[in-house]
Amino acid sequence: MSSPERPAARAAAVACRALVKRYPDVLAVAGIDLTVDAGECMAVLGPNGAGKTTTVEMIEGLTSPTSGEIAIFDNVWGRSSKGDRTIRSLLGVQLQETHFQEKLTVLETIELFASFYEATRSASDVMALVALESKATARVGKLSGGQRQRLALACALVGRPSLLCLDEPTTGLDPQSRRQVWEIVEAFKAEGGTILLTTHYMEEAERLADRVAIMDHGKIIALDTPAALIASLGAEDIVEVLADRELPLALLCALPGVGNARVEAREAREAEGASSQIAPGGVRVRLSVADIGLTLPALLALAAESGARLDGLVTHRATLEDVFVHHTGRALRDG
Amino acid sequence: MADPMPDKRQPRHHGALATLILARIRMFLREPASIFWVFAFPALLAIALGTAFRDQPPDPARIGVATDGPALTATDLASLRGPSLVLELSPRALLDEKLRKGGIDVIVMPGPTPDSVLYRFDPQRAEARLARFVVDDIIQRGRGRTDVASISEATEMPLGARYIDFLLPGLIAMNLMGSALWGVGYGMVQERSKKLMRRFATTPLTKTAFLLSYVLSRLAFLAVEVAFLVAFGSLVFGVTVQGSVALVFFVALVGVLSFTGFAVLCASRTASVEVVSGFINALTMPMWLASGTFFSYERFPEAIHPIIQALPLTALNDALRAVINDGAGILTIAPQLGVLAGWGLLAFGLGVRLFRWR
Numbered sequence: 001m002s003s004p005e006r007p008a009a010r011a012a013a014v015a016c017r018a019l020v021k022r023y024p025d026v027l028a029v030a031g032i033d034l035t036v037d038a039g040e041c042m043a044v045l046g047p048n049g050a051g052k053t054t055t056v057e058m059i060e061g062l063t064s065p066t067s068g069e070i071a072i073f074d075n076v077w078g079r080s081s082k083g084d085r086t087i088r089s090l091l092g093v094q095l096q097e098t099h100f101q102e103k104l105t106v107l108e109t110i111e112l113f114a115s116f117y118e119a120t121r122s123a124s125d126v127m128a129l130v131a132l133e134s135k136a137t138a139r140v141g142k143l144s145g146g147q148r149q150r151l152a153l154a155c156a157l158v159g160r161p162s163l164l165c166l167d168e169p170t171t172g173l174d175p176q177s178r179r180q181v182w183e184i185v186e187a188f189k190a191e192g193g194t195i196l197l198t199t200h201y202m203e204e205a206e207r208l209a210d211r212v213a214i215m216d217h218g219k220i221i222a223l224d225t226p227a228a229l230i231a232s233l234g235a236e237d238i239v240e241v242l243a244d245r246e247l248p249l250a251l252l253c254a255l256p257g258v259g260n261a262r263v264e265a266r267e268a269r270e271a272e273g274a275s276s277q278i279a280p281g282g283v284r285v286r287l288s289v290a291d292i293g294l295t296l297p298a299l300l301a302l303a304a305e306s307g308a309r310l311d312g313l314v315t316h317r318a319t320l321e322d323v324f325v326h327h328t329g330r331a332l333r334d335g
Numbered sequence: 336m337a338d339p340m341p342d343k344r345q346p347r348h349h350g351a352l353a354t355l356i357l358a359r360i361r362m363f364l365r366e367p368a369s370i371f372w373v374f375a376f377p378a379l380l381a382i383a384l385g386t387a388f389r390d391q392p393p394d395p396a397r398i399g400v401a402t403d404g405p406a407l408t409a410t411d412l413a414s415l416r417g418p419s420l421v422l423e424l425s426p427r428a429l430l431d432e433k434l435r436k437g438g439i440d441v442i443v444m445p446g447p448t449p450d451s452v453l454y455r456f457d458p459q460r461a462e463a464r465l466a467r468f469v470v471d472d473i474i475q476r477g478r479g480r481t482d483v484a485s486i487s488e489a490t491e492m493p494l495g496a497r498y499i500d501f502l503l504p505g506l507i508a509m510n511l512m513g514s515a516l517w518g519v520g521y522g523m524v525q526e527r528s529k530k531l532m533r534r535f536a537t538t539p540l541t542k543t544a545f546l547l548s549y550v551l552s553r554l555a556f557l558a559v560e561v562a563f564l565v566a567f568g569s570l571v572f573g574v575t576v577q578g579s580v581a582l583v584f585f586v587a588l589v590g591v592l593s594f595t596g597f598a599v600l601c602a603s604r605t606a607s608v609e610v611v612s613g614f615i616n617a618l619t620m621p622m623w624l625a626s627g628t629f630f631s632y633e634r635f636p637e638a639i640h641p642i643i644q645a646l647p648l649t650a651l652n653d654a655l656r657a658v659i660n661d662g663a664g665i666l667t668i669a670p671q672l673g674v675l676a677g678w679g680l681l682a683f684g685l686g687v688r689l690f691r692w693r
Contacts, residue, residue, distance in 0.1 A: 062692075062693070088539045093538075101531070
């Protein structure tokens with residue numbers, strides 16, 4: 001069969017090649033190659049303005065790339081209107097921001113979206129899936145933020161998509177609503193669905209994603225499984241120290257158990273903030289350590305020898321956030 | 336067969352279109368403000384204007400006779416007390432005051448010679464000139480003048496010649512234009528600014544089905560709108576449809592299709608309610624005035640009549656009036672239908688071409 005009635009098991013769900021999107025004032029996507037395998041969940045992680053949304057909107061067919069090519073289950077966007085319609089029938093989309101008609105009910109909204117597709121789930125199945133059965137006859141205008149987000153997911157799922165594209169599905173939601181969204185996404189994945197989601201929450205990427213693409217300034221700067229990305233730091237834990245004077249980098253690297261060390265001048269905003277009494281010239285030290293039990297006593301000894309006073313010391317298990325910091329020198333939320 | 340898989344995945348356009356139309360009808364019915372503008376507003380306007388300009392017998396002439404100074408003869412005074420006049424007996428100074436303000440039409444007083452009568456009135460006022468002839472006729476007859484010619488009158492006017500008969504088709508046309516432009520234009524811009532259009536764009540829903548849903552949902556209301564206004568005019572003002580009622584609906588249908596074409600054009604790329612409101616106002620305001628909604632465009636200079644007649648609202652007004660007031664058939668109004676269809680196709684075609692989901 002030549003026509004893609006159901007995607008063949010081998011076909012990549014998404015294959016982007018040399019994708020570029022240039023706006024008059026900014027290069028939003030600076031040439032990326034990204035493949036999402038059928039049945040996997042790929043999270044695109046990055047700060048605001050990294051190009052995540054532009055990338056996803058090109059994959060959804062909402063924005064046309066300046067150059068490069070996108071294939072969804074072997075159908076290349078823009079080849080023919082029939083091919084484009086085939087792609088649209090395979091997609092389930094939740095945009096970062098959609099306001100459904102407030103005068104329609106939940107059931108009416110879901111049935112409206114169902115009418116656009118050939119193969120659909122029943123509205124009651126979908127409402128059960130997103131736990132909105134009790135709201136079937138409620139007007140959309142009366143829903144809470146979390147309920148609206150679940151309605152958006154219901155509309156994305158009702159057309160039996162093969163690929164679910166979610167753009168920051170949990171931004172602005174309370175922790176309980178966020179967990180509900182995660183459970184819906186996990187259920188879709190358990191049925192064999194493919195998911196592409198953008199997020200700037202590392203917990204979300206770590207929980208949902210099989211692989212994570214870290215984006216910054218329109219480029220993918222790292223791409224692997226969450227475990228492999230964290231392992232690439234060569235560290236189990238991260239130690240952060242605020243010291244009031246310079247600590248030599250060479251000595252820090254030579255401490256037992258340290259895989260990677262980074263020393264930077266303390267930023268101006270800290271100096272202006274609560275700790276303004278601290279003398280200028282202090283440093284922030286970040287150590288990626290394999291064995292914190294070995295490193296910590298040696299670090300304290302080094303500080304004492306150097307005559308440095310420690311204003312703070314924090315340790316935590318290495319996360320995707322640390323991977324992002326390792327690659328960019330910035331925190332995810334810094335934007 | 337060229338295509339081995341004849342469009343099995345083709346979305347159910349029929350289902351999508353019908354469901355979208357149904358959703359739009361529901362949204363309309365759940366919006367009290369739109370119900371007001373479509374039904375209550377034209378009815379209130381018809382009541383207000385129909386009452387202000389209703390046909391009524393002319394007011395009787397108001398005559399003043401002074402109670403001081405030289406008196407009229409008893410014969411003349413007796414004639415003036417007849418039923419067709421309103422007679423006011425007051426001091427001369429007060430009468431002059433009232434004459435100046437239009438409270439009375441003519442002051443009747445003895446003339447300079449014994450048998451003569453003097454009429455004092457303002458010739459600039461039409462009702463004063465009319466009153467002068469009415470009062471003269473009564474005085475002359477009272478003194479014994481007889482008519483030399485025998486007179487008979489024919490005062491039945493043709494049906495559909497009253498102001499309300501003229502007004503009602505104009506109100507129907509205005510309402511169809513307004514509900515088509517605002518209903519569709521506003522609705523499209525709102526769905527674009529809510530980013531709902533972008534969401535639709537990621538589904539297999541086609542642009543044509545999407546735009547048609549706006550046009551066709553308007554048609555569902557058209558029947559109700561026109562039926563309501565025609566029935567209202569008939570029950571409240573006795574406006575009767577001289578021609579075929581089916582043809583009235585057909586003209587309305589062509590008119591609505593034409594104006595929804597303009598609406599799609601106005602809203603094809605607009606994402607702000609303010610901008611689309613500006614477009615729609617710029618389109619409708621001049622036509623309300625020029626196209627003969629409230630008064631006939633015959634009052635404008637003849638030279639610009641061809642321009643006025645080329646406007647879609649004029650064509651709709653003229654076609655509706657021809658059918659409702661004059662009982663015209665479809666061939667008589669073919670030029671107006673042509674103007675409407677031409678504008679509609681042009682605007683809709685351009686709108687579809689310019690249309691963007693975002």
